[in-house]
Amino acid sequence: MTEKAVPDIVVGRLPVYLRILNYLIDEGRYITSSQELGDRLGISSAQIRKDLSHFGEFGKQGTGYDVMFLRDQLQKILHVDRRxxxxxxxxxxxxxxxxxxxxxxxxxxxxxxxxxxxxxxxxxxxxxxxxxxxxxxxxxxxxxxxxxxxxxxxxxxxxxxxxxxxxxxxxxxxxxxxxxxxxxxxxxxxxxxxxxxxxxxxxxxxxxxx
Amino acid sequence: MTEKAVPDIVVGRLPVYLRILNYLIDEGRYITSSQELGDRLGISSAQIRKDLSHFGEFGKQGTGYDVMFLRDQLQKILHVDRRxxxxxxxxxxxxxxxxxxxxxxxxxxxxxxxxxxxxxxxxxxxxxxxxxxxxxxxxxxxxxxxxxxxxxxxxxxxxxxxxxxxxxxxxxxxxxxxxxxxxxxxxxxxxxxxxxxxxxxxxxxxxxxx
Missing domain, CATH: 3.40.50.720 (NAD(P)-binding Rossmann-like Domain)
Incomplete structure (x- = not known):
């Protein structure tokens, strides 16, 4: 984890990823993929994987992302797992x-x-x-x-x-x-x-x- | 003028330039420089000159920009010289x-x-x-x-x-x-x-x- 080195433009996209993850949770979804996130955000799945890779490994090849886990991690990274x-x-x-x-x-x-x-x-x-x-x-x-x-x-x-x-x-x-x-x-x-x-x-x- | 080729991020800064030019006009100013604009916007004067150069020549070396002329030109470029x-x-x-x-x-x-x-x-x-x-x-x-x-x-x-x-x-x-x-x-x-x-x-x- 080298948070200091993450480009600000990447940081700026995390809240948007967090927002869509919260919607997926509201929809009762448990698993998602960079493909689905990309489709719903109008950006490429590669971009999403690259952005997230700055912060660690959040999904397993072929099984996608655990929606709640990824949401929780993004909240922690953004320091919004608090009020x-x-x-x-x-x-x-x-x-x-x-x-x-x-x-x-x-x-x-x-x-x-x-x-x-x-x-x-x-x-x-x-x-x-x-x-x-x-x-x-x-x-x-x-x-x-x-x-x-x-x-x-x-x-x-x-x-x-x-x-x-x-x-x-x-x-x-x-x-x-x-x-x-x-x-x-x-x-x-x-x-x-x-x-x-x-x-x-x-x-x-x-x-x-x- | 090759407007089509201008990066969107440059276009996005034009309204901010326009905003500061309007303030300068309100302050009764006639002439400004990329240096002054940069100082007031927290960006480099080189960036401002580069951004504006996409659209033509707006200032003369050493004499700076005519505030009203530049304002009018930016309004035209942005298509906001109309309602x-x-x-x-x-x-x-x-x-x-x-x-x-x-x-x-x-x-x-x-x-x-x-x-x-x-x-x-x-x-x-x-x-x-x-x-x-x-x-x-x-x-x-x-x-x-x-x-x-x-x-x-x-x-x-x-x-x-x-x-x-x-x-x-x-x-x-x-x-x-x-x-x-x-x-x-x-x-x-x-x-x-x-x-x-x-x-x-x-x-x-x-x-x-x-």
Whole structure:
């Protein structure tokens, strides 16, 4: 096991493999193959075998993968065989959807606090959360040993929020604000921007056909 | 210009360049450099120059890029120098946030209809939209010449919705449902799954430090 050497792009596919394994378990399946996984994910079975080979031997030649075993192993590799506490900053529409996104909970991610800097929002009920003052985020982070944060604030505020999170010990940030955030070594940011995806696909539209 | 030959990963970075150029314009800037863009995006200036070189010559040696010119060119290249009509299927929490996401509008993407299959939801007001029966989606798609769709339904329904969209002429799908969708040649799907991002980052957490 040389986890350190695994390319990030391979790591990024593991959650997708984990997702399909969970569906197979829901379907009552016990055994699968790289062929079936590949077919259901639209990638080659060779790619899947190669990706998994970075982490060990999970299947026997000719008998395929034990679905639950592989699921459990991937959960361990990804460190998601445990629960993670997450703080969420930004109590807007998007923040509301994220705070109550059931799949976070199903996957072991618990939003332990929702924060905003708007005095009009602080103290308000927000679905099952109460919106807290972002300046008090440190207490919650400390109490729950939070290492992960989600940013759903307007672009102008995102860098400041990220800095504060990092100062308080957060090392993984999921950033919905449409800005690039510079972070120190050891801190990771992943970005979700639906506009980027739509524009990316627009490139391939044949203008003549429109 | 050999657009066909441009690697998809390069195309995927153009919207991010476009985003930063728009910020520079908002800041009142007229000239920028690959160095500045790189610094603000956390990538190398060489990468930016190489990416842009696929599409032509946008800057002069030593004088940098004209911000507005480069912005306009990127918009043309991405086919986002026009407005796009988009249908949205799935009138849940996430669908609500997406239907009212201001940046879609700012970027030229107009959600022209919100659809669901739940009889309890159909006909209900949904912010500024009225939820329509997904079985009537064809009329809206035809009327607005819709080529893009957003899926925000539960995983079990996503494949069916995608099939229907594609049958009706949609060729670009932004899929928020946590399932992989198989599509015919000529149709593109991009995925947004925040759980995948959190799990991806969890991999890098040092367990000893927890």
């Amino acid at each position: 993670w506490s997450v703080v969420l900053v930004g109590a807007g529409d998007l923040g509301h959807a994220l705070a109550h996104y059931r799949r976070f909970n199903d996957a072991g991610f618990d939003v332990v606090g929702v924060f905003d800097s708007d005095p009009q929002k602080i103290g308000q009920q927000f679905g099952k959360y109460m919106i807290q003052d972002v300046s008090t985020m440190g207490e919650v982070i400390q109490e729950h040993k939070v290492k992960m944060g989600i940013i759903a604030v307007p672009p102008a505020a995102a860098t400041e929020v990220a800095k504060e999170m990092i100062k308080l010990g957060v090392v993984s940030i999921l950033n919905y604000a449409p800005v690039t955030i510079m972070v120190p070594l050891g801190v990771r940011v992943q970005y979700i921007d639906p506009v980027v995806h739509l524009q990316h696909m627009a490139y391939y539209h044949n203008e003549e056909a429109l | 796009w009509s988009v249908v949205l299927v799935g009138a849940g929490d996430l669908g609500h946030a997406l239907a009212h996401y201001r940046r879609f509008n700012d970027a030229g993407f107009d959600v022209v209809g919100v659809f669901d299959s739940d009889p309890q939801k159909i006909g209900q007001q949904f912010g500024k939209y009225m939820i329509q029966d997904v079985s009537t989606m064809g009329e809206v798609i035809q009327e607005h010449k819709v080529k893009m769709g957003i899926i925000a339904v539960p995983p079990a329904a996503a494949t069916e919705v995608a099939k229907e969209m594609i049958k009706l002429g949609v060729v670009s799908i932004l899929n928020y449902a946590p399932v992989t969708i198989m599509v015919p040649l000529g149709v593109r799907v991009q995925y947004i799954d925040p759980v995948v991002h959190l799990q991806h980052m969890a991999y890098y957490h040092n367990e000893e430090a927890l």
